[in-house]
Amino acid sequence: MIETGYFQVLAAAALAALAFILAKVKSIPVEKDIAFGSVRAFIQLIAVGYALEFIFKLESLWLITLAVAIMIVVASYTASQRLPKSKRPFAVSLIAITAGSVITLVLMLLLGIITVEARYIIPLSGMIISNAMNGGAVAFDRIGSDLKANRLAVETSLALGKNWREASNRFYRMAIKAGMISILNFLKTVGIVALPGAMTGMILAGASPLDAVLIQLVVGYMLLSAVTITTIISAELAIRQYFNKAEQFTG
Template sequence: MIETGYAQVLAAVLLAVLAIVLAKIKSIPVEKEIAFGTVRSFVQLVAVGYALEFIFSSRSFWLVMLSVGVMIMVGAHTAANRARHFRGGFIIAFVSMTAASLVTLGVMLALDIIRTEARYIIPLAGMIISNSMNASAVTFDRIGSDLKSNRLAVETALALGKTWRQASMRFYRDAVRAGMISILNFMKTVGIVALPGAMTGMILAGASPLEAVLIQVVVAYMLISAVTIASIIAGEMAVRRFFNAAEQFVAER
């Protein structure tokens, strides 16, 4: 394995420059974005690197929890932007992502798959949170647009004496499934279409492919569990926002 230092990173900048040149030649107006993204990703990742070095060396459990908490807050804020059709998206995303993290990490800790060390918790929590964030965001988007565009179907069911849960059930199921589509597709194609990031990283860092594969399998199982939990909670809580205690559909017309 070649040692990767700042010299190698500087050399790799050539690839970003190549992208800028190609964009310029083809008049695709993204040069500024590529340049900005190149600098930004470098600064962000280096900052994260230093932060992780600090957290890992401090060996403080509470610092690890604080880091995970901040990651969930930022993730929940991002997911809430997709809750265009109802209020309280942040709280719902926060609850769904926290539950997904606690359950999956808790099970992995209880089964002794990982230890309560920052080098396990933080990268895995990062994967759980980013995947739960996407799942919650897609669920939010789908439930809102489906319920609003199917107002007549929902109100017909209510008018026939059905509960809000019965009236919205198929839209809830579709939304939860939509939230899970990405991870389901990932599970189908993993290793065939692309090697996942965690596995690629391990192989690049010198681990044996078989060892990397086993870790990746654990990660995949962890993610399907986390995404299922996050989508179900996000869907359950979001759909409730469209109805009141009198079984009335309260979405704005």
């Protein structure tokens, strides 16, 4: 592998420039997005690179916890946009993503898969939290849209003497399945359809493919756990927001 430095990054930027020129020539209205996105990615990643260097050197447990907490708060806010404001979206999202991420990280520590070191906790947390966020957001989205689209089905069940749980169970299960589809598809096709980023990165950095595969397996199972826990809790907490104590559908 050729050593990667700023020169190589600038050379690769020529590829972004090629995308920009193609969009311009074909009058596809994404030139601004390409330019802004490319510059933004550069600034964000360089800033994160320096921040991680700093945190890795200090090895402070407080700093690691703070970094993970910031990731969780930002992810919770992002996922919460999929729930109406009346449904306490941020609290619901924060509880679900925190539970999914923290339980998975603690289990990985207890099982001896990783140790409390910034170079493990921070990148793995990033992967865990972003996948948990996506699973939770999809579950929120499905719960809201399915319940509203099936109001008659839900109220028919309630009118027939079913409780809110029985009336909404079908939609609850479908929301969880929808939230997990992405990670399940990933597990089914990993290595066949695509080589995941982490694995590709390790191979490019000179690691043996077998070592890269073993790490990728750990990552895959870790993400499955985090997404499953987060999606179930997201669906559970979100669906409760659509019913009240009188077993009424509040839409």
